[in-house]
Amino acid sequence: MNSSAIAQTPIETTTQTEFESEVEVESEETEYPDFEAEVSEVAKKYYEGIFDPESKKWGFIGLREYVTRLTVQQKPVLPEFFTMVSAFRPELERRIKDRTGESEVKFNTLSNWRSQILKRIEKMVDRDNDSYPENLLSQTFKLFYDSIQASFADVQRQKAESSNKGLNRRQNNAIDIKVVNLVQWAKHRLTNLPEVPSLWHQVAVALMILTGRRQSEIMSSAKFSSVGSDCYVEFSGQLKRHDGETVGAYEIPVLANSAEAVIAGLKWLEDNNKRVIPSDETYQSQQVAAKKSHDRFSRYLSESAKDACNKYIVLGEGADWELPDESGKKKDRRKCHLFRQIYGQVVYPVYFEKSGRKLNQVLTEVMGHSDRASSRRHAAEAYDADCFVTDIDEIKVICGKT
Numbered sequence: 381m382n383s384s385a386i387a388q389t390p391i392e393t394t395t396q397t398e399f400e401s402e403v404e405v406e407s408e409e410t411e412y413p414d415f416e417a418e419v420s421e422v423a424k425k426y427y428e429g430i431f432d433p434e435s436k437k438w439g440f441i442g443l444r445e446y447v448t449r450l451t452v453q454q455k456p457v458l459p460e461f462f463t464m465v466s467a468f469r470p471e472l473e474r475r476i477k478d479r480t481g482e483s484e485v486k487f488n489t490l491s492n493w494r495s496q497i498l499k500r501i502e503k504m505v506d507r508d509n510d511s512y513p514e515n516l517l518s519q520t521f522k523l524f525y526d527s528i529q530a531s532f533a534d535v536q537r538q539k540a541e542s543s544n545k546g547l548n549r550r551q552n553n554a555i556d557i558k559v560v561n562l563v564q565w566a567k568h569r570l571t572n573l574p575e576v577p578s579l580w581h582q583v584a585v586a587l588m589i590l591t592g593r594r595q596s597e598i599m600s601s602a603k604f605s606s607v608g609s610d611c612y613v614e615f616s617g618q619l620k621r622h623d624g625e626t627v628g629a630y631e632i633p634v635l636a637n638s639a640e641a642v643i644a645g646l647k648w649l650e651d652n653n654k655r656v657i658p659s660d661e662t663y664q665s666q667q668v669a670a671k672k673s674h675d676r677f678s679r680y681l682s683e684s685a686k687d688a689c690n691k692y693i694v695l696g697e698g699a700d701w702e703l704p705d706e707s708g709k710k711k712d713r714r715k716c717h718l719f720r721q722i723y724g725q726v727v728y729p730v731y732f733e734k735s736g737r738k739l740n741q742v743l744t745e746v747m748g749h750s751d752r753a754s755s756r757r758h759a760a761e762a763y764d765a766d767c768f769v770t771d772i773d774e775i776k777v778i779c780g781k782t
């Protein structure tokens with residue numbers, strides 16, 4: 381199918397579309413799992429310990445009691461330290477197996493538990509550090525933290541190897557696609573907002589396409605405001621990558637000169653109670669709200685993403701939406717994250733090609749990656765991992781960038 385034929389493909393002109401019948405109206409919000417409570421329980425154990433008031437004995441020496449003993453005995457280290465460290469990983473593995481019912485623990489899950497528990501312990505250490513001389517509590521926590529990290533060295537290595545293999549496999553199986561119709565549809569959806577809330581999933585998908593923001597940001601933390609241009613908005617509410625990290629507002633391009641429509645679309649979602657807004661801008665509140673929004677909305681957005689891909693993306697000759705994984709099984713590329721990949725490919729040649737700036741510098745900033753070397757590499761490589769957009773010239777036309 382040639383580019384002129386694509387550009388002339390009609391865009392829907394009614395608010396009621398096939399999407400409504402294909403994606404059911406959302407059910408009640410699913411119950412938030414007890415992950416937060418359990419990791420807090422583990423963190424409390426490794427910080428406060430377990431003390432039996434009847435026998436007046438410690439069942440488990442936590443970090444705080446350990447530092448108290450260090451202070452009294454005036455020794456650089458005590459055997460209890462090694463007991464704490466050696467117990468940590470096996471306890472996490474046992475708890476994860478109990479929750480999942482699986483015999484093997486996935487290293488991503490194990491890594492996430494470790495990270496969340498250590499963050500909670502660190503907060504308790506910061507709270508109580510002044511009660512101990514010469515920052516002894518925080519210094520001991522750093523030693524404990526480093527020792528725990530070392531005990532997870534194999535997990536970090538497996539995670540890196542798996543990430544590299546996955547990225548290489550995706551790039552080797554990337555498909556050619558044409559997306560100008562997708563961009564045109566997204567703008568039309570936002571400039572002609574639905575009359576009924578049941579079509580919220582279309583509005584959310586259109587926002588992802590035009591802004592490149594993550595699903596969890598669109599459905600939870602994102603804020604868009606005008607900068608006096610139809611090509612840019614100010615974006616804030618990026619999901620923080622680490623506790624204590626500050627991510628301020630910054631300008632991002634919006635495709636198809638749709639800044640006003642993007643701002644209106646996000647407000648429409650909020651007015652129709654289709655977002656979960658964090659209670660504040662802390663890391664913890666953002667993560668809780670993002671998880672709740674995922675539980676509430678993701679399955680409907682997944683179906684809507686597939687519909688948008690089927691209707692408005694033209695596959696290249698021989699292309700297939702299914703991507704083989706390392707076991708030979710097929711994975712569907714038609715996910716919400718595909719829209720972020722498309723935006724990441726399009727945004728540089730459309731808005732920055734003549735700027736003199738380097739590709740990975742632009743992507744690091746616009747896509748919201750950290751400035752660490754691994755993140756810069758990801759920014760440069762990951763956005764062409766599943767697909768190659770072949771009609772960027774046509775997209776430049778609808779963005780007024782010829």
